[in-house]
Amino acid sequence: MAEIKPTASVKATSVQPKKSSNAISWIAPVVCIIAGYAIWRFILGGADGFTEPDKAGGFWPHHKGPKDALHRIYEGGIIVPLLIGMLLMVIVFSIERFLTIRKALGSGSISDFIRKVQYHLANRNVDAALSECDKQKGSVGNVMKAGLRRYKEMISEGGLSTEQKVVAIQKEVEEATALELPMLQKNLVFLSTITSVGTLIALLGTVLGMIRSFAALGEDGGGGAAGDLAVGISEALYNTALGIGTSALALIMYNVFTTKIDAITYGIDESGFTLTQSFASLYK
Secondary structure, three states, X not given: OOOOOOOOXXXXXXXXXXXXXXXXXXXXXXXXXXXXXXXXXXXXXXXXXXXXXXXXXXXXXXXXXXXXXXXXXXXXXXXXXXXXXXXXXXXXXXXXXXHHHHHHHOOOOXXXXXXXXXXXHHOOOHHHHHHHHHHHXXXXXXXXXXXXXXXXXXXXXXXXXXXXXXXXHHHHHHHHHHHHHHHHHOOHHHHHHHHHHHHHHHXXXXXXXXXXXXXXXXXXXXXXXXXXHHHHHHHHHHHHHHHHHHHHHHHHHHHHHHHHHHHHHHHHHHHHXXXXXXXXXXXX
């Protein structure tokens, strides 16, 4: 029988999954919609802002004669609180993503950090490179640190070929990357969804307002209802304006965050390339 030679095994990854709660993804939309209704009902729909307030009150008071443009928005109908809630969602998730991505960017320039690591690796000083990762404190630093730990292990590993060691380092970097990127992209789906849905909901509110206005015109026989029709149309268009504004803000913030995430992703890719190329050239 042929002799079977034992092969060295690579240790399991040292990268541990991050424990994170995503409660904001379901709490924030509910709270924002409730807040949107409260703003519409009690601020825009305050009885003091109308010449003929509905004293019965209730879920949707039918006030008449808004005194100013702010209270005229109230007459846009029940779609308005949805749009206000979506606007609040854009603000909430923009703040949440801003704080998360700012933390992920770490301190200092990513390109400067990678150059420092490259310098230390060229001088075979892995501990100094690890120290730079502790200073960076971002996603790129976390991925680089995971790779450097495996890099350091592979230097003293005698049972593997250089190619196997490089593969082990690359795998460590990939696993660390797989844990970092979802944290960066989390909750961006709300901004991308609101970008398109906000305008559609606004148009729905506008169409409903136009239907009511033309229905009222038909009931009055078209006589003196032209003024009421014009007012009704202007009220319906508040839905469009609010929806377009919300969608535009969501689109701007989405593009800002994806640009920053792309920069981090590029830094992570460059980190992996730096580690594998350095090891392959220095430890043949």
